[in-house]
Structure formats: structure tokens, C-alpha cells
Amino acid sequence: MTHQKLRSSEWFAAPGKTGVGHRTWLNIQGYPDDSFEGRPVIGICNTASDLNPCNAHLTDLAHDVERGVLQAGGLPLTFPAMSLGEPLMRPTAMLYRNLMSMEVEESIRANPLDGVILLGGCDKTTPALLMGAASVDLPSILITGGPMLNGKYRGRDIGSGTDVWRFSEAVRAGEMTEAEFRSTEACMARSAGHCMTMGTASTMACLTEVLGMQMPGSSAIPAADSRRRKSAWLAGRRIVEMVTEGLRPSTIVTRESFENAIVANAALGGSTNAIVHLLAIAGRLGVGLELDDFEDVARDIPLIANIQPSGKFLMEDFFYAGGLMATLSEVDDRLHLDATNVAGTTLGDEIAAAEVHDRDVIRSREDHDALPESTVVLRGNLSPSGAVLKRSAASPELLQHRGRAVVFDGLEDLDARIDDPDLEVDPDSVLVLRNCGPAGYPGMPEVGNMPLPAKLLAAGVTDMVRISDARMSGTAYGTVILHVAPEAAIGGPLGLVRDGDWISLDVDARTLSLEVSDAELETRRSAFTPPVDIPDRGYTRLYIQHVTQADSGADFDFLTGGSGPYVPKRGF
Numbered sequence: 220m221t222h223q224k225l226r227s228s229e230w231f232a233a234p235g236k237t238g239v240g241h242r243t244w245l246n247i248q249g250y251p252d253d254s255f256e257g258r259p260v261i262g263i264c265n266t267a268s269d270l271n272p273c274n275a276h277l278t279d280l281a282h283d284v285e286r287g288v289l290q291a292g293g294l295p296l297t298f299p300a301m302s303l304g305e306p307l308m309r310p311t312a313m314l315y316r317n318l319m320s321m322e323v324e325e326s327i328r329a330n331p332l333d334g335v336i337l338l339g340g341c342d343k344t345t346p347a348l349l350m351g352a353a354s355v356d357l358p359s360i361l362i363t364g365g366p367m368l369n370g371k372y373r374g375r376d377i378g379s380g381t382d383v384w385r386f387s388e389a390v391r392a393g394e395m396t397e398a399e400f401r402s403t404e405a406c407m408a409r410s411a412g413h414c415m416t417m418g419t420a421s422t423m424a425c426l427t428e429v430l431g432m433q434m435p436g437s438s439a440i441p442a443a444d445s446r447r448r449k450s451a452w453l454a455g456r457r458i459v460e461m462v463t464e465g466l467r468p469s470t471i472v473t474r475e476s477f478e479n480a481i482v483a484n485a486a487l488g489g490s491t492n493a494i495v496h497l498l499a500i501a502g503r504l505g506v507g508l509e510l511d512d513f514e515d516v517a518r519d520i521p522l523i524a525n526i527q528p529s530g531k532f533l534m535e536d537f538f539y540a541g542g543l544m545a546t547l548s549e550v551d552d553r554l555h556l557d558a559t560n561v562a563g564t565t566l567g568d569e570i571a572a573a574e575v576h577d578r579d580v581i582r583s584r585e586d587h588d589a590l591p592e593s594t595v596v597l598r599g600n601l602s603p604s605g606a607v608l609k610r611s612a613a614s615p616e617l618l619q620h621r622g623r624a625v626v627f628d629g630l631e632d633l634d635a636r637i638d639d640p641d642l643e644v645d646p647d648s649v650l651v652l653r654n655c656g657p658a659g660y661p662g663m664p665e666v667g668n669m670p671l672p673a674k675l676l677a678a679g680v681t682d683m684v685r686i687s688d689a690r691m692s693g694t695a696y697g698t699v700i701l702h703v704a705p706e707a708a709i710g711g712p713l714g715l716v717r718d719g720d721w722i723s724l725d726v727d728a729r730t731l732s733l734e735v736s737d738a739e740l741e742t743r744r745s746a747f748t749p750p751v752d753i754p755d756r757g758y759t760r761l762y763i764q765h766v767t768q769a770d771s772g773a774d775f776d777f778l779t780g781g782s783g784p785y786v787p788k789r790g791f
Contacts, residue, residue, distance in 0.1 A: 225257070225259060225260070225333050225462070226331070226332065226333050226357070226784060226786065227255070227259070227260040227331040227332065227333050229331070229786040230331035231255035231260075231331060232255070233789070236791070237789055237791065240791055241331065242255060250294075254294050255294065258292060258293055258294045259292075259293040259294070259333040259334060259459050259462040259463070260293070260294045260296060260331055260332055260333050260334075261288045261293045261294065261295050261296070261332070261333065261334050261335065261336060261455070261458050261459065261462075262296055262297075262298055262326075262327060262330065262332040262334070262335045262336070263281050263284050263285065263288075263295055263296065263297040263298070263335075263336045263338065264298060264299075264300050264323060264326070264327070264335055264336065264337050264338060264348065264352075265277055265278060265281050265297055265298070265299055265300065265338045266299075266300050266301070266302040266303075266338055266339050266340075266341075266344045266348070267281070267299075267302065267338070268302035268304065270302065270304050270307055270308075271302040271303065271304030271305075271307070271341050271344070272304065272306060272307075272408070273304070273305065273306075273340050273341035273364065273412065273413040273414070273420065274302055274304075274338075274339065274340050274341050274344060274364055274413075275411065276364060276411035276412070276442060277338045277339075277340065277364050279448070280338060280362060280364065280447070280448065280451040281297055281338060281451075283448045283449075283451040283452045283455065284336050284338075284362070284451050284452070284454060284455040285297070285455065286452055286455060287451070287452040287453060287454060287455020287456040287457075287458075288336075288455040288456070288458065288459060289455075290452075290455070290456055291455065291456040291457075291458075291459035291460065292459060293333075293334075293455075293458070293459040293462070295455070296330075296332070298326060298330070300319060300322055300323050300326065300348070301315065301318065301319040301322050301347075302319075302341070302344060303315050303316065303319055303341060303342070303343040303344050303347065304341060305341050305342045305343065305419075305420075310660060310661075310662055310664060311660065311662040311663065311664035311665065312341075312342065312343045313343060313662045313663050313664065313665075313690065313773070314660075314661060314662025314663075314759070314762060315343070315662075315758075316343040316346060316347045316350075316499075316773075317347075317350075317762065317766070317773075317774060317775050317778070318758055318762075319343070319344070319347035319348075319351070320346075320347040320348075320350035320351040320354070320503075320774075320778070321351065321778070322351070323337075323347060323348055323350075323351025323352065324350075324351035324352075324354040324355055324782075326351075327351065327352065327355045327357060327784075328355050328782070328784060328785070328787065329787055332357060333357065333358070333462045334357055334358035334359065334360075334458045334459070334461055334462040335352055335355075335357055335358070335359045335360075335458070336359075336360050336362060336454060336455065336458055337349070337352055337359060337360070337361045337362065338362050338364070339361065339362075339363055339364070340363045340364030340365070340412070340413045340420060340424070340442075341364075341413055341420055342413075342418070342419040342420050342423070342492065342693070345361065345363060345420070345423040345424060345427060345496075346423055346496035346499065346500060348361060349361060349427060349430075349432060349468075349500050350499055350500055350503050350774070350778075352468060353468045353469070353472070353500060353503040353504050353781060354503045354778065354781035354782060355781065355782070355783065355784050356467045356468055356469050356781055356783055356784055357467065357784045358458060358461035358462050358464075358465070358466055358467055359432065359458075359467075359468055359561075360432065360433070360434065360454045360457065360458050360461070360561045361427050361432045361433050362433065362434070362437070362450070362451050362454055363413070363420075363423075363424040363427070363433065363437075363438060364411070364412055364413060364442050364447075365411075365412050365413070365424075365439075365440050365441050365442035365443075365444070365447045366412050366413055366414065366415040366420070366421055366424075366439070366441055366442060366533075366534035366535065367379065367408060367409065367410045367411070367412035367413065367414070367415045367441070367442060367443075367534075368409060368410040368412070368415065368441055368442075368443055368535055369415060369533045369535045369536070370382070370403075370406055370407040370408070370409065370415070370533075371406055371409070372402075372403050372406040372407070376532075376533055376536075377403065377406065377407055378407075378414075378415060378416040378527040378528070378533050378694065379407055379408060379414040379415055379416055379418070379694060380414050380416055380418050380528075380692050380693075380694025380695065381416045381418075381527045381528040381694045381695070381696065382403070382407065382527075383403075383407070383694075384668065384692075384694070384695055384696070386399075386400050386403060387400070387670070388670065388671065388676060388681075391638075391670065391673055391676050392673075392676040392677055393677065410441070410442060410443045411442040411443060412441065412442030412443065413442075414693075414694055415441075415533045415534040415535060416526065416527040416528060416533060416534070416693075416694045417487055417488055417489060417490070417524065417526040417527065417528070417529065417530075417534070417537075417693065417694075418490055418528075418692060418693035418694035419490040419492040419493065419496075419692065419693035419694075420693075421439070421526075421534050421693075422484065422487065422489035422490040422492070422493045422693055423490075423492075423493060423496060424438040424439070425438045425439065425483060425487060425489070425543050426480045426483060426484060426489065426493055426497065428543060428560075429476070429479050429480045429483045429543070429547070429566070430471070430472050430476045430477070430479070430480050430500075431471040431472060431476055431558060431559055431560035431561060431566075432468065432471065432472065432560070432561060433560075433561070434450050434453060434454050434457065434560075434561060434562055435544070435560055435562050435564060435569045436450075436542065436543075436544065436569065437450040437454075438542075438543055439534055439537055439538040439542040439543055440538060441534070441535050441538060444538075454561075457561060457562060458561075460563075461561065464563075466561070466563070468504065469504055469781075470559075471559055471560060471561065472500070472504055472506070473506065473558070474506050474507065474508070475555035475557075475558050476555075476558050477497060477501055477506060477508050477512075478512070478516050478555060479554050479555055479558055479566060480493075480497060481497070481512060481513055481516040481517050482516060482517055482520055482547075482550055482553050482554055483543070483546075483547060484513075484517070484593065484594065485517035485520035485521075485522070485592060485593040485594065486520055486521070486522065486523040486524060486546055486547065486549065486550050486593070487523070487524045487526070487543075487546060487593070488522045488524055488526060488528075488529030488530060488593045488609075488611045488612070489593065489594075489693070490609075490692075490693025490694075491594055491607050491608075491609050491690065491691065491693065491701055491702065492690055492693050493693075494510070494513050494594070494607055494702070494769075495663075495690070495702065495769055495772055495773050496772070497772075498510070498770070498771060498772030498774075499772030499773065499774040500772075501772070502771070502772050502774055502778075502779045502780070503774075503778065503779070503780070503781055504781065505779075505780050505781070509770075510596055510604075510605045510607075510770040511596060511605070513594060513596055513607070514595060514596040514729070517592065517593070517594070518592070519592065520550055520553060520592060520593070521584060521592065522582075522592070522593055522611045523546050523549045523550065523581060523582055523584060524537060524546050524580070524581060524582075525579060525580050525581070525582055526580070527694070528612050528693075528694055528695060528696040529593065529609070529611035529612045529696070531579075532579070532580045536577070536580050537580055537581070539576065539577065539580075540575065540576050540577035540579075540580035540581045541573055541574055541575045541576050541577070541580075541581055542573070544569045544570050544572070544573035545573040545574060545575045545576075545581050546581050547566075547570050547573075548570050548573050548575070549575075549581070549582075549583065549584040550584060551567075551570050554566060554567075554570075556570065592610055592611070593609065593610060593611045594607055594608070594609050594610065594611075595607070595608050595610050595726055595729060596729060597700060597724075597726070597729055597730060597731040598729060598730065598731065599730045599731040599732040599733070600712060600732055600733055600737075600740070601686070601703065601712050601713060601716070601722065601731050601732060601733040602700075602703045602704060602712070602713075602731050603704075603705070603711075603712065604704035604705055604711075604768060604770045605702070605704055605769075605770045606686075606700050606701065606702055606703040606704065606731055607700070607701050607702050608698070608699070608700050608701070608726060609696075609699070609701075610726060612695070612696035612697065612699075613682075613696075613697065613698040613699070613726075614681075614682040614697070614698050617682060617683070617684050617698040617724075618698070618724070618725075618726040618727070619724065619725050619726065619727070620647075620649070620684050620698075620723070620724045621647075621721060621722070621723040621724075622647040622648050622649040622684060622721070622722060623647070623648055623649065623718075623719050623720065623721060623722075624648070624649050624651050624716050624717070624718060624719065624720045624721075624722050625642070625643065625644045625648045625649070625650050625651065625718060626651045626653070626716055626717065626718050627650070627651065627652045627653070627669070628653060628654060628750075629652075629653070629654045629655065629659075630652070630655060630660075630664070630666055633652055633666075633669055637669070637670055637671075637672055637673070638672065638673040638674075640673075640674055642672055642674070643718070644672050644674075644675065645675075646675060646678075646680045646683065648683065649683070649684045649685070649686060649722045649724075650669055650671075650683055650684070650685045650686070651685075651686050651687070651713065651716050651722075652666065652667065652669050652685070652686070652687040652688075652689060653687070653688055653706075653707035653708075653713045653714055653716070654688075654706075654707050654708045654714070654750055655667070655687055655688055655689035655706075656688035656689065656703075656704075656705075656706025656707065656708055656709075656711075656768070656769065657706060657766045657767070657768060657769060657773045658706065658708050658709055658751050658762075658763045658766055659688065659706050659707060659708025659709070659750070659751060660689070661759060661762055661763050661766070662762070663688075663689055663690050663769065663773060664689055664690065665689065665690050665691050665692045665695075666687070666689045666690075666691070667685065667687035667689040667690055667691040667699050667700075667701045668685065668691040668692070668695040668696070668697055668699045669685050669687070671683055682697050682698050683697075683698065684698050684700070684722075684724055685697065685698065685699045685700065686700045686703060686713070686722070686731070687699070687700070687701055687703065688701075688702070688703040688704070688706035688707055688708075688711065688713055688769070689701065690702065690769075700724070700731060702769035702770070703769075704768045704769045704770040705768050706768065706769070708749055708750055708751045709749055709751065709768075710744070710747065710749050712733060712740065714747060714749070714750075715733075715735075715740055715743040715744060715747060716733060717743075720733060720734065720735055721733075721734035722734065751763060761775075762775075765777060
């Protein structure tokens with residue numbers, strides 16, 4: 220129960236026909252007459268969908284949340300939200316992240332809710348939920364579905380995504396048969412949950428806990444572990460208390476929270492996609508965050524978590540080894556320990572209670588100062604607004620490199636020519652993929668980790684420098700430069716590169732340069748026509764016209780800043 224005025228009372232305590240109208244139709248579901256009298260109404264935003272295998276089990280967690288809400292004296296009302304299934308959606312789930320965030324925002328604002336539980340898990344659902352909830356700024360808790368159990372194949376652990384890329388290249392190199400590749404399917408995804416590597420799903424789960432929006436200790440619990448259900452139940456209890464306290468995302472998620480998340484992403488070897496998502500979430504909250512912050516705040520933070528794709532182990536091992544807070548205990552001198560969370564405790568409180576149980580999985584900072592930083596920001600005349608590289612997943616010998624460009628004008632061109640035996644390419648070449656950015660594809664797909672040419676794979680080449688305005692899966696690896704901004708399709712320098720141009724990379728100096736004179740680039744620019752094809756209608760038209768660049772979070776320009784939890788005008 221609460222003594223403060225509830226937002227939901229604008230609906231259910233309204234006089235006359237308005238209040239009767241709002242209450243009477245809920246009688247269809249059998250709610251007792253006193254269900255709305257002083258009880259916080261908690262919305263449970265559920266992204267469960269058979270079209271999104273990672274989130275298919277979330278309805279079970281929704282029931283646990285409902286029990287917790289009821290136990291605490293609240294009224295739980297579950298509602299659906301668009302579900303973005305990374306394995307199935309085309310052209311890319313990222314195209315729809317902003318659409319889902321708008322649906323979540325408007326669903327929360329339009330309905331008689333005092334607080335919200337957000338159920339997500341798959342890559343884009345987690346940031347979309349948080350973006351939408353941040354824009355409304357009602358008390359909110361995020362619950363992720365948890366990682367799958369470790370994959371098992373022929374006596375060893377295999378990881379979702381990471382080993383798909385590895386096995387795929389092995390098939391193309393003639394080292395693995397297609398039948399053997401197919402046989403890994405059932406071995407890799409053998410329980411409910413999202414990817415069990417430190418891909419985008421696991422990364423965003425961990426980082427939202429660091430931001431303070433998940434129950435402490437919950438982000439790495441495997442989906443099949445009963446402790447995840449217990450955590451959901453406790454979250455249901457806690458959201459009712461948060462309504463009473465008036466504890467909102469804008470109170471919890473501050474500039475210091477984002478700096479903590481940046482440090483955590485480095486220590487975890489997290490996905491480069493986290494950069495785009497954190498920038499977008501910060502924009503919704505009005506928190507000043509820039510691409511360079513990911514370089515400045517995380518500088519010299521070593522890779523602590525030994526998890527694929529930057530390491531050896533998987534999320535199930537990570538949880539048993541001590542999980543997120545145990546990892547952060549190794550870099551606690553770089554954290555804002557007084558940052559608060561949805562449970563009402565501080566990050567320092569949670570770290571102090573953590574223990575490391577396996578030093579092979581969560582490594583000691585003192586013993587591993589020589590380990591590489593995770594993610595770096597690169598600038599130069601090829602990426603004046605920045606580009607990113609996951610250094611921890613790159614080949615050390617390629618971090619200082621100079622080679623001639625082999626250019627692909629889009630994914631179709633790449634698919635058509637990458638295995639052509641006559642392709643003019645050698646191991647020192649730099650593969651360039653363009654027109655795959657936010658507006659150019661559209662949606663900025665996960666194709667930046669482009670396959671190596673078949674003839675080089677057959678010769679034993681395992682990595683090359685690759686540059687793109689696209690993203691790559693957080694489960695992927697290699698010396699892949701991503702998120703080049705501005706993108707080629709809107710006139711960025713990547714669109715001016717020609718086959719044979721020299722490109723130089725120096726990761727230590729944080730530079731990415733096209734060795735072409737300014738005068739020549741200006742000549743090329745004057746003859747350049749941006750290849751963006753804007754549809755005549757629909758969401759994709761809206762997307763292309765309003766999406767920002769990767770260095771700004773690829774959100775819509777009209778969604779920066781929130782609109783708050785105002786109660787809309789009555790409808791009858």
C-alpha cells in the first residue's frame with residue numbers, strides 16, 4: 220500500500236462515468252472491487268515471442284513477477300511489446316530497435332501504470348526496453364532472460380555465435396564438412412536463454428545491471444537456473460516499493476552510472492554494440508555521453524573476464540566463477556562505488572559482497588596487466604566522427620598495419636565476389652565494406668566481420684583488417700573496424716575509397732587513415748552521389764530520414780530527451 224497519490228488513480232479513481240468506464244471493463248478478468256484502491260498498478264512489459272527464441276521463455280518469468288507484485292500489495296497487469304529476434308529478423312533487428320522503444324514508451328505512458336517491469340533478453344530488446352522506459356521515467360526494473368547453458372560438441376564446450384563463425388570459416392576452408400557443421404546446431408542451443416558468449420545479449424544484460432536497472436547479481440544467472448525465477452519474484456516485490464519511494468530511472472542512471480558501464484564493458488570484453496546502445500539510452504535520459512568517453516573512461520582497463528569471443532569460457536562458467544560483481548572487484552578503483560541501483564543499495568555494497576571462485580575465468584588484474592584493452596576508438600580522415608575496434612578480439616600482429624583497399628559496395632557485392640578466385644586480394648589487403656550503416660542498409664546490420672576470401676582461407680590466412688560502417692555480432696571476432704562515421708551512404712569518406720588505395724591502421728595511436736590527399740578526396744567528393752534509396756512509405760522511410768549516426772547512438776533525432784510520465788487526456 221502507498222500513501223502518495225498514484226498515477227493510476229487518474230484512471231481508476233476518476234469521478235463519474237470516466238472512473239466507471241475504466242474500472243468496469245477490467246471486471247471481465249475477475250478483479251475484486253478493491254483491486255484499484257490504493258494499490259500500485261505494475262505493468263509487466265513482456266517481449267516473449269515464438270519468433271524470438273531467446274525470449275520465448277519470458278512468460279514463465281512474468282508469472283514469477285506477478286507473484287512478487289501481488290505479495291507486495293500491488294496489481295500486476297501484463298502487456299506485450301514487439302520482440303526483436305536477432306536470429307530471424309531481416310534485414311536486421313537493429314532496424315526495429317527504435318520502433319520497439321517507441322512502442323514501449325507509448326504503451327507505458329498511455330496506460331494506468333505506476334511502475335513497470337521490463338522483460339527482455341535478446342540483443343535489441345534489452346536496450347529498446349530501457350530506451351522506452353527511460354523516456355517515460357516511471358519506476359522501472361529490467362529483467363533479462365539469462366544466457367543459455369554451455370553448448371557441448373564432441374567433448375568440448377562451444378559458444379553461440381562465436382563458434383558459428385569459426386565453423387563456417389572451417390567449412391569454407393575445407394577443414395569441416397557441411398554435415399559436421401549441421402550437427403553442431405542441436406549441441407549449441409540446448410536450453411532456453413540468449414547467447415552464452417559475451418555477445419551483445421550478455422553484454423547488455425551485465426551493463427544494465429551496472430547502470431543500476433537490474434536486480435543486483437541477476438544478469439548472469441543462466442536461464443535454466445531456478446535462481447533466475449527467484450530474482451524475478453523479488454523484482455516483483457521491489458517494484459512496488461520503488462513506486463512508494465518514487466525511485467525512477469533518471470534518479471538511478473546518471474553520468475557516473477554510464478562511466479561505470481564503460482569500465483565494466485572493457486573488463487568484460489563486451490560487445491562493440493554496447494557503445495551504440497549506451498549512447499542511445501543516455502540520449503533518452505539527457506545524460507551527456509560521447510563516443511570519446513568510451514576511450515577516455517576505459518583507457519588502460521585490462522580484459523578481466525576470460526569469456527568468448529575474447530577468451531575461452533562461457534557465461535555459465537562466468538556465473539559459477541563469481542559473475543559480474545566479482546569481475547568488477549578487480550577494477551573497483553576505477554568505478555563510482557556510490558552509484559545506486561533499483562534495489563536501493565550501491566555498486567560498492569554489491570562488489571564488497573562478491574567473491575571470485577575461479578581465477579581461470581575471472582582473472583586477477585595484478586597478474587594480467589599486460590592483457591589488452593577491450594575496445595578502442597579510432598579517428599582519422601577515414602572516420603572523422605570515429606570508428607571502433609574490439610582490440611581484445613583482434614590479432615595483435617594486425618594492430619599496426621598498412622595495406623591496399625579491396626572495396627565492396629554493399630553486402631550483395633561482397634557475397635558475389637568474396638570467393639571469386641580472380642579477386643585481386645592478398646593477406647595484407649584491407650577489406651572495405653560500405654553502404655551498410657544506419658541509413659545505407661538501412662539498419663546497420665551485423666555484417667562488419669565479413670568473411671575472408673576463400674582462396675586466402677585455403678592458404679591458411681585466419682584474419683585480415685576489415686573496415687565497415689556496419690556493426691558486427693558481439694559474438695564475433697577478428698581485426699574488424701566498425702561503426703565508421705559518418706557512413707558512406709550519406710557522404711562519409713568511406714564512400715570515397717577506391718580499390719588499391721593505401722589504408723593505414725595504428726591502434727596504439729588510435730588512428731585510421733586513408734592515404735589520399737585532401738585535394739584528391741575533394742575531387743572524388745564532388746563527383747559522389749549518395750546511394751541512399753528512400754522508400755515511398757512506411758517505417759523504413761521514417762527510419763532513414765531521422766536516424767542519427769553510430770557515434771550518436773543511431774537513435775531517432777526526434778527522440779532525444781524524454782517526454783515524462785504525464786497522464787494523457789481522457790478518451791471518454
